[in-house]
Amino acid sequence: xxxxxxxxxxxxxxxxxxxxxxxxxxxPLAAAQGDLPFEVAPEAVNPLGLEAGANVEGIFFEGxxxxxxxxxxxxIFRALHPENEMTVEGIQQVSEIxxxxxxxxxxxxxxxxxxxxxxxxxxxxxxEQLTDLAPLMAAPALDTPGKTFGETLFPxxxxxxxFDGRQLYLNIAYTVSGIWHxxxxxxxxxxxxxxxxxxMLDLCExxxxxxxxxxxxxxxxxxxxxxxxxxxxxYKTGGIQxxxxxxxxxxxxxxxxxxxxxxxxxxxLADLGYIMPGTEGLTHTESQAEWLQGNAAFIxxxxxxxxxxxxxxxxxxxxxxxxxxxxxxxxYHSLVAWPGEPYIVPVNAANVVGGMExxxxxxxxxxxxxxxxxxxxxxxxxxxxEGVELSSALQSALEAAExxxxxxxYLSRGWYSDLWTAVKNATGELLTNRVSPEQFADTVQAAAxxxxxxxxxPKYTHA
Amino acid sequence: MTKRKWHIILxxxxxxxxxxxxxxxxxxxxxxxxxxxxxRGLTPKPTFVGFANFEKLLGDTLFWNALKHNLIYLxxxxxxxxxxxxxxxxLLTHGKARFRKFYRIAxxxxxxxxxxxxxxxxxxxxxxxxxVLSSIAGMLGAADPIAxxxxxxxxxxxxxxxxxxxxxxxxxxxxMAGMDSIPESYYEAATIDGATRWHLFWQIxxxxxxxTIRTALVFLAIGATNMFAITQTMTQGGPNRSTDxxxxxxxxxxxxxxxxGYATAVAVAMFLLAFALSILTMRATRRETLEY
Numbered sequence: 001x002x003x004x005x006x007x008x009x010x011x012x013x014x015x016x017x018x019x020x021x022x023x024x025x026x027x028p029l030a031a032a033q034g035d036l037p038f039e040v041a042p043e044a045v046n047p048l049g050l051e052a053g054a055n056v057e058g059i060f061f062e063g064x065x066x067x068x069x070x071x072x073x074x075x076i077f078r079a080l081h082p083e084n085e086m087t088v089e090g091i092q093q094v095s096e097i098x099x100x101x102x103x104x105x106x107x108x109x110x111x112x113x114x115x116x117x118x119x120x121x122x123x124x125x126x127x128e129q130l131t132d133l134a135p136l137m138a139a140p141a142l143d144t145p146g147k148t149f150g151e152t153l154f155p156x157x158x159x160x161x162x163f164d165g166r167q168l169y170l171n172i173a174y175t176v177s178g179i180w181h182x183x184x185x186x187x188x189x190x191x192x193x194x195x196x197x198x199x200m201l202d203l204c205e206x207x208x209x210x211x212x213x214x215x216x217x218x219x220x221x222x223x224x225x226x227x228x229x230x231x232x233x234x235y236k237t238g239g240i241q242x243x244x245x246x247x248x249x250x251x252x253x254x255x256x257x258x259x260x261x262x263x264x265x266x267x268x269l270a271d272l273g274y275i276m277p278g279t280e281g282l283t284h285t286e287s288q289a290e291w292l293q294g295n296a297a298f299i300x301x302x303x304x305x306x307x308x309x310x311x312x313x314x315x316x317x318x319x320x321x322x323x324x325x326x327x328x329x330x331x332y333h334s335l336v337a338w339p340g341e342p343y344i345v346p347v348n349a350a351n352v353v354g355g356m357e358x359x360x361x362x363x364x365x366x367x368x369x370x371x372x373x374x375x376x377x378x379x380x381x382x383x384x385x386e387g388v389e390l391s392s393a394l395q396s397a398l399e400a401a402e403x404x405x406x407x408x409x410y411l412s413r414g415w416y417s418d419l420w421t422a423v424k425n426a427t428g429e430l431l432t433n434r435v436s437p438e439q440f441a442d443t444v445q446a447a448a449x450x451x452x453x454x455x456x457x458p459k460y461t462h463a
Numbered sequence: 464m465t466k467r468k469w470h471i472i473l474x475x476x477x478x479x480x481x482x483x484x485x486x487x488x489x490x491x492x493x494x495x496x497x498x499x500x501x502x503r504g505l506t507p508k509p510t511f512v513g514f515a516n517f518e519k520l521l522g523d524t525l526f527w528n529a530l531k532h533n534l535i536y537l538x539x540x541x542x543x544x545x546x547x548x549x550x551x552x553x554l555l556t557h558g559k560a561r562f563r564k565f566y567r568i569a570x571x572x573x574x575x576x577x578x579x580x581x582x583x584x585x586x587x588x589x590x591x592x593x594x595v596l597s598s599i600a601g602m603l604g605a606a607d608p609i610a611x612x613x614x615x616x617x618x619x620x621x622x623x624x625x626x627x628x629x630x631x632x633x634x635x636x637x638x639m640a641g642m643d644s645i646p647e648s649y650y651e652a653a654t655i656d657g658a659t660r661w662h663l664f665w666q667i668x669x670x671x672x673x674x675t676i677r678t679a680l681v682f683l684a685i686g687a688t689n690m691f692a693i694t695q696t697m698t699q700g701g702p703n704r705s706t707d708x709x710x711x712x713x714x715x716x717x718x719x720x721x722x723x724g725y726a727t728a729v730a731v732a733m734f735l736l737a738f739a740l741s742i743l744t745m746r747a748t749r750r751e752t753l754e755y
Contacts (some may be wrong), residue, residue, distance in 0.1 A: 102504075103507050117718065119505070119717070120721040123503040175730045192611030278592050278607065278608035279591075279610070280612070280614065282591065282610075282613070353617070418720060426703070428703055431498075432702075
């Protein structure tokens with residue numbers, strides 16, 4: 001049943017892709033491989049040497065992006081390799097379910113290792129469990145003629161997956177994070193999105209007097225305010241150096257003037273009473289639902305928001321994402337953008353080549369266009385939004401990313417999970433006025449010092 | 464014992480003995496070993512480190528924080544649950560309440576639901592904007608919605624209250640069964656001598672029910688050292704670790720930080736705690752069983 005449905009979706013979308021291809025006048029000349037809606041050059045059909053009959057087992061985190069794009073990629077794989085079977089299984093508790101497979105030495109061939117319960121990448125790297133994807137990166141791309149697979153991906157979108165020169169995982173989503181609002185609400189009320197933090201506080205006052213809570217956030221999961229607000233402010237007050245100092249565990253990085261200023265700025269939202277009362281007791285989806293109901297004007301989030309809340313979004317809501325305004329206008333455009341939803345090919349998998357070959361289908365232009373159209377999200381693949389009609393949310397995200405020149409990222413999130421747990425907890429305390437910005441900095445700095453002193457945690461450098 | 468007897472004993476005990484060894488003794492032994500290693504839980508080869516994990520544990524503030532919450536639950540949940548259950552059971556047994564059967568089923572109902580379902584249900588009851596409790600607080604004049612599970616001062620109590628709510632029904636039924644087996648004639652004789660309800664409860668019901676209460680105490684104490692399902696569903700140990708218990712801390716260290724050796728050391732500490740507790744409770748509450 002599921003398979004049939006996804007087939008139908010696939011056919012529907014492939015029609016759209018074909019139209020897109022026509023529009024961009026890249027007419028395929030030769031016959032397509034199998035059922036594929038696009039042309040595959042002979043050298044790009046099986047560059048990795050996948051053996052016929054070697055089946056591929058994929059187990060994937062099924063979260064905000066759903067699974068239709070995975071099924072779509074699997075359908076491309078099946079059409080490309082009719083001799084090989086591919087299974088797709090969606091799970092949530094990645095760590096619990098897949099650890100026994102790793103320990104037993106028979107992990108699946110390809111894994112989406114994402115979600116709150118993923119297996120820490122630092123552990124996988126330290127225990128040499130991941131395949132070096134160099135052959136895949138150098139192989140011809142599936143549907144971008146004349147380019148290698150690696151060349152079709154956004155520059156730097158895979159940098160965090162490189163360890164000692166080896167590409168050990170691939171991010172399939174390009175996430176922009178920032179502050180969301182309803183364009184319709186703002187137009188109706190005559191509000192303008194501010195270009196400075198002072199302007200933000202002024203607007204919050206206006207919004208509050210209109211009887212709406214200016215802000216809410218994902219309450220029980222305060223990390224949304226970390227990647228959706230605080231780290232933006234840190235960059236805007238201290239530049240990339242402040243971010244690197246935090247990543248590199250530089251002594252007293254969290255207590256520098258710039259970082260203190262950023263913490264204080266975020267704290268103003270709580271201090272001035274701009275956060276919706278009761279926010280801290282809500283889950284991420286509950287707070288996002290409150291926001292969609294118009295009970296709060298702003299919410300921080302990444303670009304998965306639109307798809308996650310699709311069923312609850314009122315018609316004509318027109319959600320858009322904007323950068324976090326900084327101390328002055330010059331720093332307005334920068335934002336945290338990160339490649340996410342990392343996929344891995346375990347080194348002990350039965351069919352490593354099959355896992356890599358699936359990744360070529362996953363990060364193909366055709367699947368990127370499916371992702372943009374059906375999931376309203378961005379894959380870090382060139383030409384991934386060609387011929388796709390974009391939603392207001394995706395349009396605004398692409399514009400923001402372009403204006404920010406790709407944005408910046410802080411990398412230690414994937415390195416030192418204990419540090420970011422401490423930041424998350426302290427953020428919850430700060431936004432409920434239970435600690436001061438100084439206490440926040442003390443707590444987090446102590447956690448950073450502890451990570452630095454722990455010899456069991458491998459250290460990396462944000463160069 | 465003759466050889467012949469073994470022919471009969473062995474086939475009967477061997478299966479259960481095997482099951483016991485494979486599924487209980489072996490995993491426990493394995494866990495003890497893993498607690499002495501450094502292991503990320505990805506390869507079959509942990510590195511032996513001796514008692515390093517236990518040394519680290521003594522200085523780990525997060526461990527003590529979680530243990531503190533377990534201890535708070537341990538002294539509060541059994542007592543509160545047993546007091547409420549005894550009260551309700553006594554009322555239903557001696558209060559000549561109408562719809563006695565209905566109440567018994569109604570009280571027991573939470574027991575048949577899974578803890579996860581209860582956690583989700585109560586998360587809605589505690590919901591700051593649409594939850595029943597917040598609406599009531601609003602009607603009583605609270606200005607701002609109360610974030611029961613979002614406030615570190617309230618969350619621990621809020622989670623504990625759910626466990627009490629869930630457990631009471633079971634113990635009401637248990638105690639009612641115990642009370643029903645106490646001969647009516649004792650009460651009649653005492654009443655003739657002028658005993659009040661209060662006297663009946665303290666002088667007859669409680670002493671004759673002591674064995675049942677003792678068992679209840681042990682069950683509840685063991686439950687209070689775990690608390691995983693309900694905490695994980697409702698708060699994941701948050702906000703800011705205010706509802707962290709040993710079991711959620713074990714989970715976090717093992718599955719989210721990838722420190723299986725250390726997490727297992729915490730789990731072993733937890734096991735010792737539960738083990739010591741059940742022995743202590745049984746010892747402390749040991750009295751001569753009254754025959755009747």
